[in-house]
Amino acid sequence: MIPDGRTPVIVVTGFLGSGKTTLVNQLVRKESDSLVIVNEFGEVPVDHELIESSVEKAIALPNGCLCCHLRGDLEETLIGAAMRRRRGEIAGFDRVIVETSGLADPGPVAQTLYADQALARDFKLGPIVTVVDASDSGSRKVSGEIARAQIAAADVVVLSKVDRAADASNTESEVHDLNAGVRCIRASFGDVDPAALLQVKPGDHSFSHTPTHNSAIRSFALRFEQPVRRELLQQFISTLVDLRGPDLLRVKGFVPLESGMVAIQGVRHVFDRMRHAEGGEPALVFITNGVEKREVEALWQAMRRLGS
Amino acid sequence: MFLNMKLLAQHTLNGFGGMGEGMSMQLARDGRRVLWLAHESAPKNFTAVDVTDPRKPKVIVQTDLPHAQMRSNSLEVAGDLMAVAYQVTKFGLKPAGFELFDISVPEKPRSISTFDASGPHSRGCHQLWFVDGKTVHMACADPEQKPRNPKDDQVYRIIDVANPSKPVAVGRWHLPGTMDGDDAPPPKRLPAKFDAGFRAHNTNVYPERPDRCYLAYIDGGVMVLDISDRARPKMLSHWTNSPPYNGFNHTVLPLFGRGLLVVSDECVQDNGADWPKLVWVLDARDETHLVSVSTLPAPPVDVFKTKGGRFGAHNLHENPPVPGAWRSENVVLGTFFNAGVRAYDVTDPYSPREIAYFVPPAPEKSKTGQIQLNDVFVDDRGIVFTVDRGGGGLYALEMNV
Numbered sequence: 001m002i003p004d005g006r007t008p009v010i011v012v013t014g015f016l017g018s019g020k021t022t023l024v025n026q027l028v029r030k031e032s033d034s035l036v037i038v039n040e041f042g043e044v045p046v047d048h049e050l051i052e053s054s055v056e057k058a059i060a061l062p063n064g065c066l067c068c069h070l071r072g073d074l075e076e077t078l079i080g081a082a083m084r085r086r087r088g089e090i091a092g093f094d095r096v097i098v099e100t101s102g103l104a105d106p107g108p109v110a111q112t113l114y115a116d117q118a119l120a121r122d123f124k125l126g127p128i129v130t131v132v133d134a135s136d137s138g139s140r141k142v143s144g145e146i147a148r149a150q151i152a153a154a155d156v157v158v159l160s161k162v163d164r165a166a167d168a169s170n171t172e173s174e175v176h177d178l179n180a181g182v183r184c185i186r187a188s189f190g191d192v193d194p195a196a197l198l199q200v201k202p203g204d205h206s207f208s209h210t211p212t213h214n215s216a217i218r219s220f221a222l223r224f225e226q227p228v229r230r231e232l233l234q235q236f237i238s239t240l241v242d243l244r245g246p247d248l249l250r251v252k253g254f255v256p257l258e259s260g261m262v263a264i265q266g267v268r269h270v271f272d273r274m275r276h277a278e279g280g281e282p283a284l285v286f287i288t289n290g291v292e293k294r295e296v297e298a299l300w301q302a303m304r305r306l307g308s
Numbered sequence: 309m310f311l312n313m314k315l316l317a318q319h320t321l322n323g324f325g326g327m328g329e330g331m332s333m334q335l336a337r338d339g340r341r342v343l344w345l346a347h348e349s350a351p352k353n354f355t356a357v358d359v360t361d362p363r364k365p366k367v368i369v370q371t372d373l374p375h376a377q378m379r380s381n382s383l384e385v386a387g388d389l390m391a392v393a394y395q396v397t398k399f400g401l402k403p404a405g406f407e408l409f410d411i412s413v414p415e416k417p418r419s420i421s422t423f424d425a426s427g428p429h430s431r432g433c434h435q436l437w438f439v440d441g442k443t444v445h446m447a448c449a450d451p452e453q454k455p456r457n458p459k460d461d462q463v464y465r466i467i468d469v470a471n472p473s474k475p476v477a478v479g480r481w482h483l484p485g486t487m488d489g490d491d492a493p494p495p496k497r498l499p500a501k502f503d504a505g506f507r508a509h510n511t512n513v514y515p516e517r518p519d520r521c522y523l524a525y526i527d528g529g530v531m532v533l534d535i536s537d538r539a540r541p542k543m544l545s546h547w548t549n550s551p552p553y554n555g556f557n558h559t560v561l562p563l564f565g566r567g568l569l570v571v572s573d574e575c576v577q578d579n580g581a582d583w584p585k586l587v588w589v590l591d592a593r594d595e596t597h598l599v600s601v602s603t604l605p606a607p608p609v610d611v612f613k614t615k616g617g618r619f620g621a622h623n624l625h626e627n628p629p630v631p632g633a634w635r636s637e638n639v640v641l642g643t644f645f646n647a648g649v650r651a652y653d654v655t656d657p658y659s660p661r662e663i664a665y666f667v668p669p670a671p672e673k674s675k676t677g678q679i680q681l682n683d684v685f686v687d688d689r690g691i692v693f694t695v696d697r698g699g700g701g702l703y704a705l706e707m708n709v
Contacts, residue, residue: 003639003653003709005312005663085311087611088667092310094708121661 004275006124009078009096010198011109013150014131016102019160022190023131024099031194035081035093037074039101074098074109075116082122095126095198105149106130107249111270125265125272127200130154132175134165134186151178152217152249152287153267156185156200163188179287180219217249220293222300223283227256230274232307236300237264237271243299245269247289254280309648312664313692316704319365321345324352325671325701329435329623330383330393331685331693333359333632334411337388341632341687342368342414344390346383348682348697350376354383354392356414362691362704369415377401384438386630388412389420389472391444393433396426399458404432406444408472423467423475427451434462437511439630442470445521447508450480453487456494459505460486464523466538481521481541482508483528498527502554502582509574510559515629520544520595522562522569527555530571532595547571547590547598554582559624563637567593568657570640575620578676580613585620587642589657604640604660607647617676617698618645623683634686639663639709641686646678649694651707663709666692671700 014020028034084090100106106128113125130150151157157175162168172184183200185192233255241248251266254277263277264284286296321327330346334356343357343365353371373380378401382393390409396402405425409417423444425432430449437445449461466479485492486506497503506528513521519536529548533541549557558574569592575585587604604621612619625641627633640660641651648667654660668679675698682697692705 003651003655003663005651005653005661005709007311085309087608088309094312094314 004124006120006122007082007094007096008126008198009098009109009113009123010126011098011100011106011128012131013100013104013106013128013153014102014158014160015133015147015150017136018102018131018133019158019187019190020099020102020131023129023158023160023187023192024097024190026190026192027097027194027197031095031198033092033094035096037077037096037098039099039104074112075119078119078123096123103146105146106153107149107267110153110265110267114265114267114270114272120272127155127197128153129156129158129197131158131160132171133161134159134168134171135161148178148217149249151175151182152219152289154179154182155252156183156197158192158197159184159186160190161188162186178217178219181221181285216290218288218291218293219286220296221253221283221285222293222296224255225282227258229307230257230259232303233257233274235307236303237266239303240296240299241266241269241271244288244291244295247291248286249289250287251284253284254282255284256282309667310665311662312651312708313649313666314706314708315666315668316363316691316706317365318668318701318703319357319367320671320699320701321355321357322367322370324355324370325673325699326697327682327695327701328379328381328697329683330354330381331683331695332383332385332390332628333630333685333687334385334388334390334414335632336414337412340414342411343685343693343702344383344385344411345695345702346380346392348381349379353380356411356417357702358414359687359691359693359704362689362693362706365702365704369417371417374403378403378432382433382435384436384628385411386438386441389438389441389469390417391436391438391469393436393446393448395432395434397431399430399461400426400428402426404430405448406433406436406446406467408469408475420472421475425449425451425465429454429458429461431461435508435510437513438469439513439628440515443467443513444469444475445511445513447511450477453482455487456490457486457497457505459503460507462505462507464508464511464521464533464541466535466541479535479538479541481523481533481543483525495528498550498555502550503527504556504576509557510626512560512562512626514562514564514627516564517562522560524557524560524571526557528557530557530560530569530598532592532598545596545598547600549573549588549600553584556582556585558622559626561624561626561640562592563654565637566654566657567591568654569598570624570654572621572624572642574622575618575645578617580609580619583609583613583620587621587624587640587652589654589660591657602658602660604642604650604652604654605662607644607650607665612647615646615678617674617678617680619647620644625684625686632687634688634690641684641692643681643684643694645680645682645697646676648679649681649684649692649705651709653709664707666694666703666705668696668700668703671696671698673699675699
């Protein structure tokens with residue numbers, strides 16, 4: 001077992017007003033050793049004011065949208081936080097919670113953690129938690145593409161405001177249309193069991209066969225019955241990225257190599273380096289924008305034939 | 309300060325929380341886990357703590373030394389036997405050597421025997437290794453020898469305790485040139501401000517290689533000894549970093565499956581006066597040719613060096629081959645005085661990584677005004693136990709890596 005001392009970065013995303021800050025407040029209240037990084041959208045840092053119990057630890061990013069303009073700042077903030085922690089200049093923390101702007105695609109945060117080697121020494125991507133307002137589907141439809149990308153990227157979805165929703169099942173169906181295997185947790189006022197969120201690993205996924213429809217989003221699994229060669233897997237991913245990288249909203253899972261199981265994670269054209277991992281079903285989950293399962297399977301089979 | 313380590317409990321050991329470098333766990337017959345601890349200095353000899361529930365450590369026995377001009381410093385448990393080192397502050401004092409105890413009833417340790425190493429040129433025993441219940445390997449003076457320099461009194465000694473009531477000396481080794489009568493010339497000493505002596509410190513022997521002693525020799529470097537003939541240990545290899553470094557090699561931890569030795573220095577001066585004191589990774593695939601390949605990343609030097617008290621490497625968790633102890637070939641833990649206890653991933657020996665640390669606040673009675681973590685022991689539940697040299701006593705930590 002290779003030890004992994006990196007600090008997980010949990011990404012909390014969700015559309016404007018979905019209840020992200022309420023959820024983060026609840027998490028911080030129950031799991032105090034968290035560093036909260038709030039991405040604010042607009043000139044008034046409302047969300048920062050609402051992070052009640054972690055003011056001394058919060059590093060507010062004051063400008064605009066995290067995914068569009070602040071990727072560099074997120075790197076700097078995280079690296080700076082690790083340095084300050086090591087020097088004892090700030091309190092210790094066991095996890096980082098990045099609360100994105102409501103208008104942010106969480107993908108770039110994941111990409112930042114995969115792509116930046118300096119960052120990857122101290123941090124790893126934790127679960128992407130998407131908060132979905134079960135009482136108001138209308139606001140999501142206004143900016144449907146962003147809302148769908150947030151749900152598609154999720155490792156776990158929190159259905160918020162279920163106390164106000166006539167029937168949260170409809171929202172859950174909406175979520176599973178976009179991200180078939182994702183776990184949904186129902187919550188009122190952000191009250192959830194932190195372990196249910198924080199201990200989810202990015203590769204965790206239930207392999208539902210529920211077909212997706214209602215949009216271009218596709219969710220499917222590519223299974224691996226036999227161990228594969230590392231070079232072949234790398235070529236497959238590389239080719240897939242070349243062909244359809246922008247449409248790979250999320251790729252995650254475990255693949256058996258001859259040397260053992262490895263975890264695979266990717267967002268669009270950026271993939272984390274392969275890391276040896278324990279357990280997990282030998283399959284990759286794809287959440288795509290219009291990329292069909294048969295296309296991916298055909299590519300994999302073709303490359304296997306060429307590689308054998 | 310912490311990373312991937314959480315404080316479960318601290319116990320100041322009834323106000324006698326200045327601890328040495330003896331930490332050993334007994335799996336008692338009634339199922340309890342008892343951690344035996346040696347004190348840094350008089351008046352206390354050793355303390356036993358029930359750590360079955362690491363969140364609620366309980367002192368179950370605490371003993372006194374016979375006088376104040378001595379200390380125990382080191383101890384080891386093997387089954388229901390415990391060996392306790394006795395070192396005196398002046399040559400010729402007694403007791404100097406070690407004492408064996410029956411600890412089958414932890415609340416009532418019963419003395420079985422003592423091994424006397426006192427003499428006009430002896431300060432007794434500083435450190436001992438006792439893991440098989442039959443043999444004590446120790447850094448201890450030999451009254452039959454006279455060191456050319458009084459600082460060089462403690463040599464490597466092998467004592468057969470198969471009959472615990474009658475310990476028998478069966479072997480010894482010292483760095484050639486340090487004793488009267490040696491053919492070799494005396495070794496060149498380090499500058500006076502760093503001259504701590506050419507003498508043995510840790511004397512580790514493992515069942516994987518019962519014919520080898522991994523010996524640290526303070527200012528004399530480290531050695532791999534062939535002890536297949538216990539009466540005549542032979543040096544197979546010798547590695548030293550001083551000069552230009554400032555001496556005091558402390559521990560040699562072999563990672564057998566990796567072909568590595570991890571070697572710690574000890575900081576012995578306050579406010580960074582003897583910095584750098586590091587932990588070195590040696591390639592030992594050829595045990596006759598030791599090659600340094602890296603050092604463990606040091607804590608931030610500008611933060612800790614002049615903060616107060618000692619700063620730098622000291623004890624390592626030594627993968628003791630005994631029931632109840634955690635053993636790892638990939639993770640190395642050590643204490644660094646005011647920089648706390650730290651864990652490193654040495655999976656890549658050329659690029660070790662720090663993966664966890666815990667630096668407690670200074671205890672109330674600290675003379676230096678800082679924490680001074682002195683020793684570390686990890687049990688097979690993954691609980692990290694560490695002790696403070698200056699009064700903080702025992703800390704139980706949970707490590708998550």
